[in-house]
Amino acid sequence: xxxxxxxxxxxxxxxxxxxxxxxxxxxxxxxxxxxxxxxxxxxxxxxxxxxxxxxxxxxxxxxxxxxxxxxxxxxxxxxxxxxxxxxxxxxxxxxxxxxxxxxxxxxxxxxxxxxxxxxxxxxxxxxxxxxxxxxxxxxxxxxxxxxxxxxxxxxxxxxxxxxxxxxxxxxxxxxxxxxxxxxxxxxxxxxxxxxxxxxxxxxxxxxxxxxxxxxxxxxxxxxxxxxxxxxxxxxxxxxxxxxxxxxxxxxxxxxxxxxxxxxxxxxxxxxxxxxxxxxxxxxxxxxxxxxxxxxxxxxxxxxxxxxxxxxxxxxxxxxxxxxxxxxxxxxxxxxxxxxxxxxxxxxxxxxxxxxxxxxxxxxxxxxxx
Amino acid sequence: xxxxxxxxxxxxxxxxxxxxxxxxxxxxxxxxxxxxxxxxxxxxxxxxxxxxxxxxxxxxxxxxxxxxxxxxxxxxxxxxxxxxxxxxxxxxxxxxxxxxxxxxxxxxxxxxxxxxxxxxxxxxxxxxxxxxxxxxxxxxxxxxxxxxxxxxxxxxxxxxxxxxxxxxxxxxxxxxxxxxxxxxxxxxxxxxxxxxxxxxxxxxxxxxxxxxxxxxxxxxxxxxxxxxxxxxxxxxxxxxxxxxxxxxxxxxxxxxxxxxxxxxxxxxxxxxxxxxxxxxxxxxxxxxxxxxxxxxxxxxxxxxxxxxxxxxxxxxxxxxxxxxxxxxxxxxxxxxxxxxxxxxxxxxxxxxxxxxxxxxxxxxxxxxxxxxxxxxxxxxxxxxxxxxxxxxxxxxxxxxxxxxxxxxxxxxxxxxxxxxxxxxxxxxxxxxxx
Numbered sequence: 024x025x026x027x028x029x030x031x032x033x034x035x036x037x038x039x040x041x042x043x044x045x046x047x048x049x050x051x052x053x054x055x056x057x058x059x060x061x062x063x064x065x066x067x068x069x070x071x072x073x074x075x076x077x078x079x080x081x082x083x084x085x086x087x088x089x090x091x092x093x094x095x096x097x098x099x100x101x102x103x104x105x106x107x108x109x110x111x112x113x114x115x116x117x118x119x120x121x122x123x124x125x126x127x128x129x130x131x132x133x134x135x136x137x138x139x140x141x142x143x144x145x146x147x148x149x150x151x152x153x154x155x156x157x158x159x160x161x162x163x164x165x166x167x168x169x170x171x172x173x174x175x176x177x178x179x180x181x182x183x184x185x186x187x188x189x190x191x192x193x194x195x196x197x198x199x200x201x202x203x204x205x206x207x208x209x210x211x212x213x214x215x216x217x218x219x220x221x222x223x224x225x226x227x228x229x230x231x232x233x234x235x236x237x238x239x240x241x242x243x244x245x246x247x248x249x250x251x252x253x254x255x256x257x258x259x260x261x262x263x264x265x266x267x268x269x270x271x272x273x274x275x276x277x278x279x280x281x282x283x284x285x286x287x288x289x290x291x292x293x294x295x296x297x298x299x300x301x302x303x304x305x306x307x308x309x310x311x312x313x314x315x316x317x318x319x320x321x322x323x324x325x326x327x328x329x330x331x332x333x334x335x336x337x338x339x340x341x342x343x344x345x346x347x348x349x350x351x352x353x354x355x356x357x358x359x360x361x362x363x364x365x366x367x368x369x370x371x372x373x374x375x376x377x378x379x380x381x382x383x384x385x386x387x388x389x390x391x392x
Numbered sequence: 393x394x395x396x397x398x399x400x401x402x403x404x405x406x407x408x409x410x411x412x413x414x415x416x417x418x419x420x421x422x423x424x425x426x427x428x429x430x431x432x433x434x435x436x437x438x439x440x441x442x443x444x445x446x447x448x449x450x451x452x453x454x455x456x457x458x459x460x461x462x463x464x465x466x467x468x469x470x471x472x473x474x475x476x477x478x479x480x481x482x483x484x485x486x487x488x489x490x491x492x493x494x495x496x497x498x499x500x501x502x503x504x505x506x507x508x509x510x511x512x513x514x515x516x517x518x519x520x521x522x523x524x525x526x527x528x529x530x531x532x533x534x535x536x537x538x539x540x541x542x543x544x545x546x547x548x549x550x551x552x553x554x555x556x557x558x559x560x561x562x563x564x565x566x567x568x569x570x571x572x573x574x575x576x577x578x579x580x581x582x583x584x585x586x587x588x589x590x591x592x593x594x595x596x597x598x599x600x601x602x603x604x605x606x607x608x609x610x611x612x613x614x615x616x617x618x619x620x621x622x623x624x625x626x627x628x629x630x631x632x633x634x635x636x637x638x639x640x641x642x643x644x645x646x647x648x649x650x651x652x653x654x655x656x657x658x659x660x661x662x663x664x665x666x667x668x669x670x671x672x673x674x675x676x677x678x679x680x681x682x683x684x685x686x687x688x689x690x691x692x693x694x695x696x697x698x699x700x701x702x703x704x705x706x707x708x709x710x711x712x713x714x715x716x717x718x719x720x721x722x723x724x725x726x727x728x729x730x731x732x733x734x735x736x737x738x739x740x741x742x743x744x745x746x747x748x749x750x751x752x753x754x755x756x757x758x759x760x761x762x763x764x765x766x767x768x769x770x771x772x773x774x775x776x777x778x779x780x781x782x783x784x785x786x787x788x789x790x791x792x793x794x795x796x797x798x799x800x801x802x803x804x805x806x807x808x809x810x811x812x813x814x815x816x817x818x819x820x821x822x823x824x825x826x
Contacts, residue, residue, distance in 0.1 A: 314528070314536060
């Protein structure tokens with residue numbers, strides 16, 4: 024477990040070392056709809072650009088304060104030169120907050136390669152897959168021009184296999200949390216997912232396989248079984264705090280959690296169509312979850328599979344994609360699943376301790392029933 | 393007040409008022425007249441719905457919100473009804489104004505909020521599709537969206553988008569036929585599409601004429617007119633109205649009839665206006681300042697295209713004169729028309745917005761720009777602070793203020809005016825003597 028934490032804490036050192044070791048390029052992405060498989064097949068290290076949770080004052084000239092603190096924190100990292108080793112950045116039509124951050128990054132951070140991938144908004148449309156596959160072909164072509172060599176089917180197949188292996192291993196890790204007494208904490212699980220976004224997936228796979236060998240199926244941990252839902256959230260401290268108060272985060276529905284790895288690429292002859300299908304069919308971000316509410320179905324299933332007793336909805340301040348979904352979601356949890364929920368609005372720089380009282384009160388309600 | 397130019401009221405004003413009232417009446421009485429009623433984004437949705445026939449009415453989302461907002465007490469009740477259902481106060485102001493009407497079951501012009509037969513939308517702004525998802529669930533009515541993804545649309549990527557949108561349109565038509573039991577008629581669609589494009593290009597022509605010094609039309613006089621472009625552009629009455637308006641603007645330009653008789657400084661007040669504080673434009677007049685519009689009055693209602701230096705009214709598709717070969721071609725032309733619009737680019741990136749704002753400034757010969765950081769619309773705020781830097785590069789001064797242009801509870805008029813008046817003072821402008 025220590026290694027996963029080290030990767031998160033020393034993410035920039037890791038990426039620099041990886042570049043020095045392999046001679047390869049590194050590409051930062053702003054949203055998990057960017058198809059990492061194609062980047063990986065190009066021999067480039069894809070890594071998610073995350074914030075620092077430190078107060079900053081460098082984005083005010085470029086981004087209004089009504090944009091989410093996570094997005095501003097991401098831009099701040101670029102402006103402060105923390106990602107000066109990146110050779111490229113990419114987005115795939117994310118929420119407007121991340122688009123604003125990306126746009127200012129393009130203007131003010133001298134990253135050499137930049138790519139905006141058109142990702143369909145309506146993933147429920149049957150037309151979305153072929154459209155995305157065609158867009159992926161253009162992305163692949165652009166990457167090929169950038170790296171100066173073609174990306175062959177063999178490389179794509181290998182990348183798909185590496186990523187699918189990672190997803191299978193992550194699902195096994197998450198399966199351990201279904202147990203009545205899980206052998207790993209929610210904070211540990213979050214660190215495992217986050218580290219995977221920041222490192223070479225083959226290496227991550229080896230670490231996962233090793234951890235899976237060591238972790239017993241049944242553990243000793245106990246507590247109120249919680250699901251964490253919300254905006255981009257890499258706040259491991261918050262999870263640690265919740266678990267120190269008697270909660271046990273057994274599952275999440277986060278893009279920094281299960282949504283990132285939940286489904287695999289189903290291999291088919293047309294590799295790009297197969298990759299497109301994976302990103303279209305993945306558990307959706309709220310802005311892509313229309314007309315019907317597929318998130319509700321997915322969350323309901325997770326709640327059942329992980330025997331969830333309560334839900335913590337943690338939303339980044341000003342995150343309107345989640346602001347649209349949270350009231351009807353809380354109603355659905357209460358009325359259809361009889362699961363109580365706690366809503367917390369966060370800012371990446373707010374110390375987790377400020378939520379202590381509210382989380383304690385929420386957890387106490389379970390002891391009274 | 394000192395005056396340099398002659399002025400007079402717009403003759404079209406009364407006609408615009410009559411048309412707006414008629415449109416609201418048509419919407420409110422749709423059910424009574426056995427018509428289908430639907431709702432969606434004010435740009436480019438209605439023509440597709442109108443393929444279902446003449447017995448369809450369409451309530452454009454944004455004009456409802458804009459009609460709600462000037463009445464502070466009514467708006468506050470709307471917002472409180474939304475907040476009582478758990479929705480955040482910092483959500484899109486137009487969405488909350490629209491929902492407020494739905495949840496309180498009323499319309500600002502009187503009567504109950506109508507029940508839709510179905511909802512048809514195009515995904516352009518993320519907020520809009522989520523807004524109408526909530527409405528469809530609240531009313532229990534079917535909902536369908538066509539995705540127009542925001543993103544680069546040059547060359548091959550434009551062609552992919554046209555293909556993607558066209559394929560979805562075919563499916564959307566099937567869905568509407570199945571949902572309503574109506575047959576979708578190509579000719580009805582084409583006529584509505586032509587009317588909408590004509591209304592929007594005529595509006596663009598009128599704005600282009602407005603380059604004249606003195607400006608025949610100012611921002612506050614644009615609002616009652618462009619409401620027609622937003623509410624009912626697919627109707628023949630709208631085309632007729634816009635022709636009359638263009639004639640009047642041309643006539644005023646030819647005879648030097650000003651919107652602001654004391655005009656001595658031209659500026660852009662970007663974004664939507666502070667609907668609950670439209671008095672702002674009267675205060676500007678007192679400085680001899682004429683507000684020339686914003687992307688809200690230029691790009692949302694108007695069909696423009698870019699040249700190297702400026703914006704010019706778009707030329708209608710050639711098929712409007714030669715005819716369409718078939719449905720496929722008509723849908724492709726429709727999709728391409730909106731995908732090529734500078735409107736999409738404006739919301740895509742800071743770079744695109746900056747380029748377009750500098751073209752606004754050049755086209756309408758403005759001296760300065762006010763950049764509101766609108767807390768009530770994250771989509772509309774894309775890159776707005778970056779435009780300040782771009783304007784500086786071409787020597788146009790600007791000032792920004794942060795406020796909620798939609799929610800009167802989060803708008804400090806005194807502070808905003810303090811900022812604007814300080815800016816004007818810095819531009820050497822003093823209030824004109826009464």
